[in-house]
Amino acid sequence: MIMFSGVNQETKEIEEFSIEEVYYVDLFKPKTTAKNGILQYHTRRGTFLGLVTLEDIAWYWRDFGFYALDSVNVINANNIVCIKEDTFSATAIFDDGSTTSVSKKRLHLIEHLNIPRKCPS
Known part of the structure; x- marks a missing residue:
């Protein structure tokens, strides 16, 4: 099983989720990030943002x-x-x-x- 880590948009906590739980992936584009945006995973447990920086x-x-x-x-x-x-x-x-x-x-x-x-x- 392939696992990912992301920040749960509701709880703001980092959680793991499996690739099987992902419904679709799109780009979250806050005004302060690069023009390409951040990978946003929509799953049966909610929406997660991928970790993209060392910070x-x-x-x-x-x-x-x-x-x-x-x-x-x-x-x-x-x-x-x-x-x-x-x-x-x-x-x-x-x-x-x-x-x-x-x-x-x-x-x-x-x-x-x-x-x-x-x-x-």
């Missing part, structure tokens, strides 16, 4: 461990194995060896998680 993901997925730790990504802190730091930068390292950048100024957001700052060699 959306950071806000609506925050309760699931996601943090805006850099201006170019949103990171699931639950999957960080360690943080590698040098003088000028920081990098989040995941269990499969993949990495992404972390702003050193935003590391305080995840200090309470006690993620190791030294990575195994």
